[in-house]
Amino acid sequence: MNVVRIGLDIAKSVFQVHGVDPHGKPVIRKTLSRSQVCEFFAQLPRCLVGLEACAGSHYWARELGKLGHDARLMAGQFVSPYRKSGKNDANDAEAICEAVGRPNMRFVPVKSEEAQAVLTVHRARALTVSERTALVNQVRGLLGEFGIVAATGVSHVRKLLAEIGAGGKQLPILARETMGELHDRLRALDERILAYDRKIEALARQSEPARRLMAIEGIGPITASALVASVGNARTFTNGRQFAAWLGLTPRQNSSGGKAKLGAISKRGDVVLRTLLIHGTRSVLRLTAQKHDQKSVWAEALKARSCANVAAVALAAKHARIIWAMLARGTDYRSAAVPA
Numbered sequence: 595m596n597v598v599r600i601g602l603d604i605a606k607s608v609f610q611v612h613g614v615d616p617h618g619k620p621v622i623r624k625t626l627s628r629s630q631v632c633e634f635f636a637q638l639p640r641c642l643v644g645l646e647a648c649a650g651s652h653y654w655a656r657e658l659g660k661l662g663h664d665a666r667l668m669a670g671q672f673v674s675p676y677r678k679s680g681k682n683d684a685n686d687a688e689a690i691c692e693a694v695g696r697p698n699m700r701f702v703p704v705k706s707e708e709a710q711a712v713l714t715v716h717r718a719r720a721l722t723v724s725e726r727t728a729l730v731n732q733v734r735g736l737l738g739e740f741g742i743v744a745a746t747g748v749s750h751v752r753k754l755l756a757e758i759g760a761g762g763k764q765l766p767i768l769a770r771e772t773m774g775e776l777h778d779r780l781r782a783l784d785e786r787i788l789a790y791d792r793k794i795e796a797l798a799r800q801s802e803p804a805r806r807l808m809a810i811e812g813i814g815p816i817t818a819s820a821l822v823a824s825v826g827n828a829r830t831f832t833n834g835r836q837f838a839a840w841l842g843l844t845p846r847q848n849s850s851g852g853k854a855k856l857g858a859i860s861k862r863g864d865v866v867l868r869t870l871l872i873h874g875t876r877s878v879l880r881l882t883a884q885k886h887d888q889k890s891v892w893a894e895a896l897k898a899r900s901c902a903n904v905a906a907v908a909l910a911a912k913h914a915r916i917i918w919a920m921l922a923r924g925t926d927y928r929s930a931a932v933p934a
Contacts, residue, residue, distance in 0.1 A: 597621050600643045601691025603683050604654055612687035635661050644694025646670050647702040655704045666694055667702035703826040712797055712823040719790035726783040733776055740765055794819055806920055809927040810913060812874030824867055828922040834915030841868050843911040859907060875909040
């Protein structure tokens with residue numbers, strides 16, 4: 595069978611295959627079960643296989659790579675324009691097959707098992723933090739029914755719960771017992787988050803690229819380890835601007851007739867990475883007024899022209915370009931900070 599390119603539409607149990615020959619003529623249209631996928635591709639000659647980047651796609655890309663195929667992942671928004679008619683598995687596989695053969699298509703880096711294992715720790719930590727936030731909001735809402743108003747922030751709720759446990763607030767016995775149980779749950783979540791932080795810090799110390807990234811202002815173990823695990827091979831991106839666009843930190847364009855119109859950032863890509871970078875730059879901007887290096891002077895001038903939020907996003911985009919250069923070229927961070 596002379597097949598050179600295949601589009602594979604994956605799902606939980608049903609997989610659709612669409613393959614074409616060197617002339618673009620369809621030669622394979624087949625539906626497979628999960629247990630049949632590896633056996634089917636093992637019998638095919640080495641070819642280009644396209645998949646949409648979704649849940650489980652990195653696993654299948656690695657498995658197909660072990661069989662000798664060139665498996666490439668693409669964002670779903672880049673595949674949709676190649677779908678000819680209604681959405682179904684067969685049309686999706688055909689669109690993937692067409693999209694993966696385009697010479698200017700952008701591909702998603704395939705993550706290794708080790709990188710995905712590191713990201714599981716980050717996702718578990720994020721889940722625990724969201725659970726703690728929900729618990730704190732619930733406590734503030736319950737106490738508000740008794741006329742006790744807690745200030746915003748986890749630390750204020752901890753202090754208030756400790757005061758209630760010591761008998762400092764007038765509450766019914768049943769409500770006091772419930773607050774004590776919620777306080778115990780809050781302490782347990784704090785300990786779990788601290789354990790995740792220590793584990794991530796240890797992982798960052800063991801990673802040489804993460805140690806180099808932590809030299810950048812506003813980037814700590816959590817951000818550095820998440821970046822290294824998510825990016826993989828930085829040479830997949832042509833330049834730093836493409837990497838910043840992958841993170842959704844570049845302006846959205848609506849240009850026509852030679853008139854360039856730039857709007858807010860596109861917010862594409864990984865929300866967690868973009869959030870970590872922007873939160874890191876917010877902490878950096880608190881100290882730029884005390885420094886006279888070129889980057890700090892530029893950030894202060896941008897804050898004066900616009901606002902702190904715009905400066906934080908712009909500095910995050912600049913850091914994204916620096917991160918790409920360090921990861922792609924294997925260089926260290928060169929800081930030009932000069933004290934005031």
